[in-house]
Amino acid sequence: MKTAVYSARRYDQTLLARANAASGAAHELVFLQDRLDPGTAQLASGCQAVAAFVNDDLGAAVLERLSALGVRFVTTRSTGFNHIDTQAARRLGITVARVADYSPWSVAEFAVGLLLAVNRKIARASMRTREGNFELEGLMGFDLHGKTVGVIGTGKIGALFARIMAGFGCTVLGSDVHPNPEFEALGGRYVSRDELFAASDVISLHCPLTEATRYLVNAQTLAGTKPGCILVNTSRGGLVDTEAAIAALKSGQLRGLAIDVYEQEASLFFQDLSSTIITDDVIQRLVSFPNVIVTGHQAFFTEEAIGQIMQTTIANLNDFAAGRPLGERLVA
Known part of the structure; x- marks a missing residue:
């Protein structure tokens, strides 16, 4: 799937691309340093999926714009998902997944x-x-x-x-x-x-x-x-x-x-x-x-944790694309 990866720092780009390659490079990853918000949602045009981060805006207004662009899947590179309007996602038919567990x-x-x-x-x-x-x-x-x-x-x-x-x-x-x-x-x-x-x-x-x-x-x-x-x-x-x-x-x-x-x-x-x-x-x-x-939300920032987050993000994309159940990673 073509996937817009928002809030993508250099380490995100390197490690997510590596996880994608290790999984068969099934996804076209479009890396964006921009945070996802109403003004940057348009950058996901042509993408079927979005990989967001913990401080990206996935409120109803943004989800509606993503839905209009044809986005059907959102995966967040975090365990928490309080930045996502899950009710709006369900209403719009957008499946949402998270990283259920990392180090x-x-x-x-x-x-x-x-x-x-x-x-x-x-x-x-x-x-x-x-x-x-x-x-x-x-x-x-x-x-x-x-x-x-x-x-x-x-x-x-x-x-x-x-x-x-x-x-x-x-x-x-x-x-x-x-x-x-x-x-x-x-x-x-x-x-x-x-x-x-x-x-x-x-x-x-x-x-x-x-x-x-x-x-x-x-x-x-x-x-x-x-x-x-x-x-x-x-x-x-x-x-x-x-x-x-x-x-x-x-x-x-x-x-x-x-x-x-x-x-x-x-x-x-x-x-x-x-x-x-x-x-x-x-x-x-x-x-x-x-x-x-x-400190600036760095507690998760270890080699082991980031590696697991990226692997799970690719697994989420793989499972959604294949129609497989997401289990505890499913949010909406």
Whole structure:
């Protein structure tokens, strides 16, 4: 199938072309660096399929334009699909697939890295030594050993994060509507979300973004956290009310914040804005805090994970073209 590949960086082009070749080069891939939005949808003219990314716009207006161009299949190079209007896709007869699974270690390990970096102020220390400043004042952290870590969302990634934290000697608490026996097997204990917030020295978010979880971290829940808690988010930006998090940082209720995702990231992430004026005042305030680390949605970005994402994307195209069932990869 002729497929428009949006938001295609160099690594996307190289690895997706390689996966396509390994599968018999059945698809004509049209690589576009542009993000998919109402203004760029026309670039898919002549294509039967679209391969999108997590911050591409697949709302009703875009899907209608793609449908009018003859696009019948959309595959997203991500696990999450909250950027896709699935109801509109069904109405228009567009099949939608996702990457149901890729290396969960990539995100779990990165979350641990963020926690260590913000707790032990590693980035700040590195910047100091580059300038010849080897002073320790202001760099004190705390031992993770013996601390309580709350994990919200104990699926594959959350359970792996919990396993790593248990290895540090932490007490691990969990919250999930679907309890995971693997989490309990490593010594994790399920508690109410309120109890988790109140008891945890560290809280790490690993749940999907749904209407039920949007802003699950808000002014009210932050007021109920253990004073001096560190919050880590490598899942979805919309899980956190950023303004409320900023207020908690100012008051000291939060000791630190480490995020790889941001609610308004679509206009910022996956591009070089170092020579432009960033007009998002919220992100500008966040990065001004010495106890905040913001990274640009890179937790998934390992050789293993990217390889799996590209292979699954080609498998999705192959299965749709052949009329084979997509199983858990099917979204709409």
